[in-house]
Amino acid sequence: xxxxxxxxIKDVTKTFGSVISxxxxxxxxxxxxxxxxxxxxxxxxxxxxxxxxxxxxxxGGELLLDGRPVKLGSPRQALDAxxxxxxxxxxxxxxxxxxxxxxxxxxxxxxxxxxxRFDRSRAIETTRRELADMxxxxxxxxxxxxxxxxxxxxxxxxxxxxxxxxxLLILDEPTSALGVKQAGVVLRYIARxxxxxxxxxxxxxxxxxxxxxxxxxxxxxxxxxxGDFAKGELSLPELTRMMAGGAExxxxxxxxxxxxxxxxxxxxxx
Amino acid sequence: MSAITVADERVARVGVLKRLxxxxxxxxxxxxxxxxxxxxxxxxxxxxxxxxxxxxxxxSTLGIMAVAVALLMIGGHFDLSAGVQTGTAAITSGLLTxxxxxxxxxxxxxxxxxxLAIGFVNGYLVVRTGLPSFIITLGTFLMLxxxxxxxxxxxxxxxxxxxFNQIIGYDVLHAIxxxxxxxxxxxxxxxxxxxxxxxxxxxxLLLRTRxxxxxxxxxxxxxxxxxxxVPVARTTISLFMITSFAAWFVGTTQITRLxxxxxxxxxxxxxxxxxxxxxGGCLLTGGFGSAIGAxxxxxxxxxxxxxxxxxxxxxxxxxFFLGAMLLLAVLANQYLRRFAELSRR
Ligand SMILES: Nc1ncnc2c1ncn2[C@@H]1O[C@H](COP(=O)(O)OP(=O)(O)OP(=O)(O)O)[C@@H](O)[C@H]1O
Ligand SMILES: [Mg+2]
Numbered sequence: 080x081x082x083x084x085x086x087x088i089k090d091v092t093k094t095f096g097s098v099i100s101x102x103x104x105x106x107x108x109x110x111x112x113x114x115x116x117x118x119x120x121x122x123x124x125x126x127x128x129x130x131x132x133x134x135x136x137x138x139g140g141e142l143l144l145d146g147r148p149v150k151l152g153s154p155r156q157a158l159d160a161x162x163x164x165x166x167x168x169x170x171x172x173x174x175x176x177x178x179x180x181x182x183x184x185x186x187x188x189x190x191x192x193x194x195x196r197f198d199r200s201r202a203i204e205t206t207r208r209e210l211a212d213m214x215x216x217x218x219x220x221x222x223x224x225x226x227x228x229x230x231x232x233x234x235x236x237x238x239x240x241x242x243x244x245x246x247l248l249i250l251d252e253p254t255s256a257l258g259v260k261q262a263g264v265v266l267r268y269i270a271r272x273x274x275x276x277x278x279x280x281x282x283x284x285x286x287x288x289x290x291x292x293x294x295x296x297x298x299x300x301x302x303x304x305x306g307d308f309a310k311g312e313l314s315l316p317e318l319t320r321m322m323a324g325g326a327e328x329x330x331x332x333x334x335x336x337x338x339x340x341x342x343x344x345x346x347x348x349x
Numbered sequence: 350m351s352a353i354t355v356a357d358e359r360v361a362r363v364g365v366l367k368r369l370x371x372x373x374x375x376x377x378x379x380x381x382x383x384x385x386x387x388x389x390x391x392x393x394x395x396x397x398x399x400x401x402x403x404x405x406x407x408x409s410t411l412g413i414m415a416v417a418v419a420l421l422m423i424g425g426h427f428d429l430s431a432g433v434q435t436g437t438a439a440i441t442s443g444l445l446t447x448x449x450x451x452x453x454x455x456x457x458x459x460x461x462x463x464x465l466a467i468g469f470v471n472g473y474l475v476v477r478t479g480l481p482s483f484i485i486t487l488g489t490f491l492m493l494x495x496x497x498x499x500x501x502x503x504x505x506x507x508x509x510x511x512x513f514n515q516i517i518g519y520d521v522l523h524a525i526x527x528x529x530x531x532x533x534x535x536x537x538x539x540x541x542x543x544x545x546x547x548x549x550x551x552x553x554l555l556l557r558t559r560x561x562x563x564x565x566x567x568x569x570x571x572x573x574x575x576x577x578x579v580p581v582a583r584t585t586i587s588l589f590m591i592t593s594f595a596a597w598f599v600g601t602t603q604i605t606r607l608x609x610x611x612x613x614x615x616x617x618x619x620x621x622x623x624x625x626x627x628x629g630g631c632l633l634t635g636g637f638g639s640a641i642g643a644x645x646x647x648x649x650x651x652x653x654x655x656x657x658x659x660x661x662x663x664x665x666x667x668x669f670f671l672g673a674m675l676l677l678a679v680l681a682n683q684y685l686r687r688f689a690e691l692s693r694r
Contacts, residue, residue: 132576134575134576153575153578154575154576154577154578155578155580158577158578164576166576168573169573170572170573170574170576170577171570171573172565172566172569172570172573172574172636173569173570174565174569174636174637175562175565175566175569175636179562179565182562183562183563183566183573183574183577183579184563184566184574184577184578184579185577185578186559186562188559195558196553196557196558196559197557197558197559197561197562199557239577
């Protein structure tokens with residue numbers, strides 16, 4: 080593992096109209112490491128991910144890939160640079176077959192000139208194999224993605240990104256729709272990708288998922304960075320506490336206690 | 350392919366029948382068989398060789414357009430200017446050759462360039478503005494309608510361009526676009542062959558190429574496609590240009606066959622193309638449909654339009670039948686698809 084970062088995010092800013100979605104965010108992503116991005120709803124996690132995958136362009140700051148400034152003008156350019164993403168909305172077309180979705184935008188071809196065509200048998204085979212590797216045995220690769228369960232759909236999106244992410248794998252809340260067992264499979268998958276030398280960016284709400292696999296933690300709150308920590312600088316309880324906003328968590332615990340107390344009192348009265 | 354996989358106990362539920370029901374063109378195929386049986390029972394001429402040649406003729410030019418329009422619809426868009434573009438192509442070729450003495454082949458290339466440019470503009474505006482293609486192409490439809498009439502009147506002082514058969518090279522054009530093939534004593538238009546070729550090409554594009562995968566993605570969920578690297582703008586513009594190419598082909602067929610062209614040629618046809626594509630199983634919302642289905646839709650149109658005549662009914666009934674068929678097809682497709690998808694879960 081080299082020490083030079085694969086990707087450096089420097090002071091990145093993004094605004095949508097009057098909404099400041101990201102404000103001066105910096106972190107580093109290294110090959111063979113998992114960088115976790117944590118934060119509340121609307122903190123700007125997906126926005127950051129979309130900047131890394133070429134969907135949005137930053138208004139300020141820069142991205143350095145292998146130490147050189149890059150412009151990721153489109154998802155295509157990011158993919159060509161070896162960056163593959165599992166979007167929060169999964170970026171799959173519901174009416175299309177699983178194997179068509181799997182290779183969408185990166186279809187393998189055979190034949191030559193005007194007879195160049197989609198290598199369907201290879202696509203179907205690869206889809207089946209990659210999904211089986213993930214512990215998902217699909218009934219029928221021809222099934223439209225729209226008829227899969229939420230978790231199955233998420234697994235297909237992850238398997239696709241793992242297949243195409245040559246250098247950097249980005250996952251935006253990949254475990255949100257998954258059962259305990261499938262979430263475990265995904266985390267193991269992330270660890271495996273990391274061990275193969277890929278850089279991974281993982282967005283999640285769940286510190287219990289983030290802490291075991293993460294090497295770096297970037298905490299966001301309302302578009303600002305609450306800090307960018309290496310694993311050694313932070314314990315799991317500290318991470319959890321920071322995510323929930325520290326003192327706010329104590330207040331919440333207090334409120335909830337009183338809340339149940341009030342209900343009990345009402346029940347006693349009636 | 351299935352030989353390699355381990356049997357999954359859940360596969361049994363997806364039978365051959367349900368797999369068939371998920372094919373967009375199935376409803377149209379059933380409809381075509383019914384319509385054929387109906388008119389064949391009513392009229393002997395309808396099922397004779399000359400009768401068949403007769404109803405395949407209107408189906409053929411419509412079918413060529415319907416295949417292109419189906420691809421565009423699967424890509425999530427409409428082209429209301431498709432019909433009038435057939436007129437634009439024919440009028441451009443006709444005026445350039447018969448009034449300005451331009452070389453036949455140069456004139457054909459110019460008219461092709463003109464309609465391809467129209468297709469490009471349609472697609473470009475749709476992609477850049479994000480407005481519904483329905484509105485954009487309604488605009489180009491009206492503009493072209495005015496232009497076709499205005500320019501024709503300005504140059505010829507009439508609403509018709511004649512004498513196309515007097516241009517140099519007409520015999521070659523006639524051989525390509527308007528010749529007839531005798532089979533079993535009946536004369537079949539060569540356009541039928543072009544129609545079959547267009548259907549095969551359209552199907553191949555849609556199901557066997559990367560471009561086809563992109564068409565489904567652009568119509569199904571353009572944003573998802575864009576996020577995984579599908580060139581959405583290029584695909585959309587190409588689809589509009591393919592439609593324009595088909596319009597040029599059909600327009601050229603028409604002026605060659607008739608040796609003249611009306612300034613209003615093609616007006617109103619755009620809806621018929623959409624009807625054929627929808628009867629063939631295309632979803633109005635995009636992302637689903639087939640080229641074969643659209644062809645079968647055109648076939649149903651051809652059979653009905655001629656069958657009514659052979660059955661000795663007033664031709665006014667045709668529109669009624671067409672509308673009823675459209676409704677039936679939409680309902681049947683909806684029902685079949687829901688049934689097939691529900692039973693897959
Ligand atoms: N395309 C957009 N146009 C306008 N505002 C946007 C856009 N995308 C994001 N935002 C705004 O930016 C802020 C951050 O959104 P983002 O989706 O990045 O949050 P998030 O951290 O991913 O939240 P969640 O945990 O709910 O996924 C939100 O206030 C959102 O409304
Ligand atoms: Mg998000």
